[in-house]
Amino acid sequence: MTSYYEASARERLADLLDPGSFHEFLPATERVVSPHLVQLETPAAFDDGVIVGRGTLDGRPVLAAAQEGGFMGGAVGEVHGAKLVGLLERARDEKPAAVLLLVESGGVRLHEANAGLIGVSEIMRAVLALRSAGVPVLVLDGGQFGCFGGMGIVARLCDAIVMSEEGRLGLSGPEVIETTCGVEEFDSRDRALVWRTVGGKHRYLLGEADALVADNIAAFRKAAISLLDTKPDLSIEALTTEHEKLGARLEKFGSCHDALDIWSALGIEAPEGLPLLEADSFVAKVAGRRA
């Protein structure tokens, strides 16, 4: 079993999709690098930290992108963002069964902050336009850098999110909050606190993630296959339901200080034991208790 967390973006794609089916667009041989990094004498990458292409999943055509956390934490720059936008627009032309986003990103790349921010905004618009056209977008989140910043918003614009316990999802990363607001607000070195605040299990319990799987690529693959028939729904009924759900979350958990308080409020016995459970037993234990 290959760990999703430890694997590179390329390894994840190769093992997630049907064997040998992945074909990359604008591969590293095309050498599309970020001129902005070059200008700042910062090492650049020939794929700008994201791999985009097509393949099949369970025999069905998909388009897929994988961000490489090993390069600048998967941060979005001009080229990186444009590759994702191009892939999402291609999906509007081709109507594959789904688009898979293997996210791993700290958000906007500061070396090209304006271009990155605008790029993220274009990704957001492209995801929404694609879903409006009926193509589902599925997110897989289990990499070392998690999914933060604007990519955290992008992830929640999609149809479904698959996470491992090791995956993290949020907007402002713990380090950013600690640096800005102080260690009393968020101690980013307190790993247990970080995991239970932004980690996969809490996101699953809250209803932010749709599936929680063990940290191996095969488990992610299985979950992605099971979600292939998701039908995008941006109707007023669907969004009203989502609105009510988010409103209820604020009402019920708005005064909670810690994930443990939320898990207790969900009626889970001995919530402090949840972080220790393996994915399968965790999912079984919390069945029917998710928000």
Place this chain on the structure above:
Amino acid sequence: MDARTLLEKLFPNGSEVAFDGLYFAGTGESSNGKVAVIGSIDAAPIGVELAFRMAGEVLRIVREYPARPDLPARPILLLVDTQGQRLSRRDELLGINGYMAHLAKCLQLARNKGHKIVGLVYSEAVSGGFLASSLLADRCYALPESQVRVMNLPAMSRITKIPLERLEELSKSSPVFAPGVGNYLKMGAVNALWEGDLSQRLAEALDVPPEGDSRRQWGEERDGRRLARGVAERVRHAAG
């Protein structure tokens, strides 16, 4: 410019807008008819409650003012003054990114139902707060004196370990990382700066026919973002 003065200039024929804390919403009379207004003041940090409230207002507008045979769907004007997303552990615990995404989805619903969405940065727009507001409009405009950024240069220098002097030097010729509404104009995120008669600018913006996301094209035409359009196009049409 403060929000009340701005509303008077945008809607000389009158507006009914209710302020509540950092949030406001209501209706203005433009020469093209009624416009729904949603906004914030005092460089509001956008946290879960504010994003939720704005989304609720968008849903209400979609429900109550849809397109009719004799009247188009009511346009939405976003007037959001924000210092960025609210930085707190509680917001993260509650899934602030999900609340912002919800707002974005509600605006997409409005767009799909024919509501025009105009964004005007009238004071400040920063990072995640910008992403979750004016950048979601069909077109985003700004007042010339407004401030737009991801991060100031000293903080950027600390994090990237690039000397501040180097960043300051480069920012004279490159719009790509430094704060400034002019940079966002050049890169295509801001369509135009509004000067002169603001009610007239609004009327012109409301007359723009629906279009796709053209920001890459504007960025390229203005020589501020030379790669984004071409790279996206290559991926879209690559062989295989």
